[in-house]
């Protein structure tokens with residue numbers, strides 16, 4: 460197992476959280492891989508394997524504005540409800556959704 464797999468598996472999240480940032484970045488990265496990457500892409504540019512065929516395209520997190528607001532709690536709410544062709548993620552916990560919201564804000568350049 461390499462270091463990336465360790466981080467993605469969450470084993471290192473204790474060591475990282477609080478050092479890198481205030482949220483569970485390793486946990487969020489894992490959730491992003493599992494739920495969002497297929498559409499929003501590895502680098503958050505809206506160019507995932509499924510995303511590139513969608514119209515409108517999934518948001519490009521590096522530069523697009525968020526229609527429903529880009530505060531963490533507003534993004535978390537978008538994740539809960541979904542948005543047009545984006546499916547809802549009501550199955551994720553409120554904590555997971557806030558972690559994801561903080562994580563995708565990190566793509567902004």
Ligand code: HEC
Nearest residue numbers: 494495498515516517518525526527528542543544545559
């Ligand atoms: C099936 C593809 C798909 C998946 C999976 C998906 N999205 Fe999206 N997402 C979209 C599309 C398409 C849009 C743009 C919808 C539109 O503009 O009509 C979007 C828009 C967004 C927006 C912007 C909403 C706004 O206010 O403008 C955010 C934030 C977002 N997605 C986050 C996520 C997160 C986080 C995940 C994973 C939990 C995720 N998405 C999973 C397709 C997807």
